[in-house]
Amino acid sequence: MNIELITYLILGILAISSAIVTIANRHPIYSAMALIVHFFALAGIYLTLQSQFIAVLQILVYAGAIMVLVIFVLMLLNLSHEDKVKLRIQSRQSFGILLSAILMIIIASTISAANPTQPKVSDVSSMFSPQNLGQILYTNHLVAFELVGILLLTAIIGAIVMAKKKLVD
Amino acid sequence: MNSIPLEFYIILSGILFTIGALGVVLRRNAIIIFMSIEIMLNSVNLSFVAFSRYLADPAGQIFVFFVMAVAAAESAVGLAIIIALFKKKETVYVDEVNSLKH
Structure with a gap:
């Protein structure tokens, strides 16, 4: 240890x-x-x-x-009306637990089947420094970076429009 | 250097993903479902970083950066949807939102 x-x-x-x-x-x-x-x-x-x-x-x-x-x-x-809500269908709860158990089994079997060999571990602190990551980001992934900027702008506009809008029936 | 096996991180990531999925299927509060989705996104980020560190490849770190940017956009739009839902239906419980059913 x-x-x-x-x-x-x-x-x-x-x-x-x-x-x-x-x-x-x-x-x-x-x-x-x-x-x-x-x-x-x-x-x-x-x-x-x-x-x-x-x-x-x-x-x-x-x-x-x-x-x-x-x-x-x-x-x-x-x-404020937190406690008034009750679970409508109790069987759904056990169904959800069953589904999650199946998911857990699938993940566990995949991990054990992959049986990853232990790679040779080296010191990567200089490789993962902000300077090096920034250099990679702005050279190899520049288009993706710009697209993320557009995505964030779209999300801001969408959030403002959706939260401001007066909803009519 | 690092004496923690890679499997430890992958198993932790799997457990956290399952907890997030459990939260999505069990809870009916839209905000808690939203937080469970954040837990799932974070567990995937953890496995990205673990593989990136053990393969000594910075590509995983770049991918996590983009996942975080998309998660930020998702949270802004998702919470705006929850506010719009609350304005219209006066509830955030997904059980009570059944306009498509009737």
């Missing part, structure tokens, strides 16, 4: 438990808080993979931007 493995195990258990809290909690605001913990745990796991740029991006984009948006929407909607 070295320090890396211990860090990985703590962060992995934190990520799994906060994900379970996210989907199991009755109140969406507590789910959102657990999801922030989940994003931070994943950022820590990215750090154990020497991917500092992705870890910073994870905190900025997910824990920063997306979760602020989610909590803002929760505040805007003010869901």
Whole structure:
């Protein structure tokens, strides 16, 4: 047991438990808080993979931007009639658990069938530096980068139009 | 260097993806379904980063960058849809949205 493995195990258990809290909690605001913990745990796991740029991006984009948006929407909607809603069909719950179990079995069998050989692990911290990644992004993937800019602009316009529009029956 | 086997990350990614899928099929609150989708996207990102690190290939990192950009666009549009739904139906529970059924 070295320090890396211990860090990985703590962060992995934190990520799994906060994900379970996210989907199991009755109140969406507590789910959102657990999801922030989940994003931070994943950022820590990215750090154990020497991917500092992705870890910073994870905190900025997910824990920063997306979760602020989610909590803002929760505040805007003010869901007070939370407990009045009951599950209509109880059988659907067991059906959903069955489906997820099948999915888990499929994923587990695929992982074990792939039987990945352990590649020779080298130091990649200079390869994954923001400088190197930026160079790759702006030379090899420039068109995709520009298209992502257009996609984000379209999403902003779509979000404004959809949230502003007076809906008529 | 790194003593954690690659399988550990892939198994963690699979478990997180299943938890996200479970949230999508079990919960009826549209916002929690939305958060479960974020968990699934993140689990896929984790496997991308793990493979990228163990194969020493930066392409995986670039892919995660694009996945994050698309997830940001998806969250903006998705939450706008939820707001529009709430304005029209006064609910975010997907059970109560059944206009296509009747």
